[in-house]
Amino acid sequence: MTGEQQENAVAVGSGRVNPARNGMAGGGRVPRIALRNIRKNFGSLQALRGVDLDIYPGECLGLVGDNAAGKSTLTKIISGTYIPDDGTIHLDGEPVRFSGPADARRRNIEMVFQDLSLCDHIDVAGNLFLGREVTRGPFLDRKTMLSEARKMLDALEIRIPRLTSKVAQLSGGQRQAIAIARAASFDPKVLIMDEPTSALAVAEVEAVLSLINRVKATGVSVILITHRLQDLFRVCDRIAVMYEGTKVAERSIAETDLEDLVKLIVGEKDER
Ligand SMILES: Nc1ncnc2c1ncn2[C@@H]1O[C@H](COP(=O)(O)OP(=O)(O)OP(=O)(O)O)[C@@H](O)[C@H]1O
Numbered sequence: 001m002t003g004e005q006q007e008n009a010v011a012v013g014s015g016r017v018n019p020a021r022n023g024m025a026g027g028g029r030v031p032r033i034a035l036r037n038i039r040k041n042f043g044s045l046q047a048l049r050g051v052d053l054d055i056y057p058g059e060c061l062g063l064v065g066d067n068a069a070g071k072s073t074l075t076k077i078i079s080g081t082y083i084p085d086d087g088t089i090h091l092d093g094e095p096v097r098f099s100g101p102a103d104a105r106r107r108n109i110e111m112v113f114q115d116l117s118l119c120d121h122i123d124v125a126g127n128l129f130l131g132r133e134v135t136r137g138p139f140l141d142r143k144t145m146l147s148e149a150r151k152m153l154d155a156l157e158i159r160i161p162r163l164t165s166k167v168a169q170l171s172g173g174q175r176q177a178i179a180i181a182r183a184a185s186f187d188p189k190v191l192i193m194d195e196p197t198s199a200l201a202v203a204e205v206e207a208v209l210s211l212i213n214r215v216k217a218t219g220v221s222v223i224l225i226t227h228r229l230q231d232l233f234r235v236c237d238r239i240a241v242m243y244e245g246t247k248v249a250e251r252s253i254a255e256t257d258l259e260d261l262v263k264l265i266v267g268e269k270d271e272r
């Protein structure tokens with residue numbers, strides 16, 4: 001077994017305890033991502049004021065906080081979209097500096113943005129293979145792409161009847177599922193989702209949450225940003241709360257509830 005497989009076995013294996021679920025985040029394991037003293041300014045605005053955060057393999061970390069707290073900025077730093085002004089990032093114990101999103105993707109960090117980055121006028125299969133189309137000579141190999149696309153969706157139990165439907169014709173939940181399936185198909189170590197359920201109907205939210213649980217069960221570290229606090233209790237192992245560019249609290253899911261989170265988000269002091 002490689003070190004990574006061992007880590008994953010601990011995180012998702014049956015019967016073995018995932019320390020992150022028991023409030024002792026990590027329990028001595030190497031974090032998949034370790035952020036230390038991350039700072040980011042936009043002009044005179046201090047969007048991040050020295051954030052420390054660890055994310056472990058196979059866990060879902062909920063990242064919450066009021067508007068402008070710095071959640072998207074922090075995850076954009078993890079995904080290479082922004083370069084921090086100060087601080088360090090370690091990936092599986094190794095120091096990394098991402099020069100841009102492509103660099104972070106090469107290190108298996110995927111982010112599903114709120115606008116999803118799907119192409120409306122291309123069909124489902126085309127979106128799943130966007131930028132890595134399968135070709136046969138000078139032509140697109142549609143047959144292979146369709147059968148591979150079906151396998152990608154089946155693996156995550158995503159039900160979309162027609163892979164030749166244009167993405168523009170799909171529901172918000174189906175679009176969200178395609179964006180997640182696409183990101184998951186790059187074999188991510190870290191999958192970041194910024195507000196994946198904010199625009200969805202009840203049944204669609206359920207589908208996306210169970211999709212997150214399935215991705216997590218494969219050993220991927222998931223970071224979920226959401227204002228829908230009730231969703232956190234369905235998928236997260238831990239929650240980190242941001243307030244005005246600072247991480248003000250961390251909780252294992254078992255030691256918090258809605259009331260506690262709301263207090264932390266609006267800025268009542270963490271007295272624990
Ligand atoms: N590219 C940018 N240029 C200038 N300011 C920015 C930029 N991106 C973010 N900011 C500012 O940084 C602060 C943090 O923004 P960020 O988007 O990280 O907040 P957030 O926690 O994701 O909020 P929301 O819940 O509203 O999405 C805000 O004051 C925002 O205006």
Ligand SMILES: [Mg+2]
Pocket residue numbers: 071072073194
């Ligand atoms: Mg945001």
